[in-house]
Amino acid sequence: MSWMDDGGFEIKTFARNGVTMARMSFRTSTGNFDVILSKTEVQRVRRECNRILKEMEADK
Template sequence: MSWMDDGGFEMQAFTAQDGSPMARMSFRTSTGQYYFNFTKTEVQRVRRECGRILKEMEADK
């Protein structure tokens, strides 16, 4: 089972105190647990970069 399947990676949407939409990404590893908070714009940038990387990986086949 991969670390993503067994709960080592998780993303959740939440609302910040000022009412803006946010996302929290958490990684659990053998050395600890790490949290990253992103704005909607930052999530969109990550999504764009993931799409770019996936295209590169497909082209390398």
């Protein structure tokens, strides 16, 4: 099972002052790391992930 399957990574939404935000959490053996993201930042992460996936597919 991977660290993602074990709950080591998750993204959840929450509301702050009426604005929906996302919390990206990483849990490692040394502790937790949380990043708060706006909708625009989530879209940027998505674009970067898609770009990397395309590169990985091209390397096959």
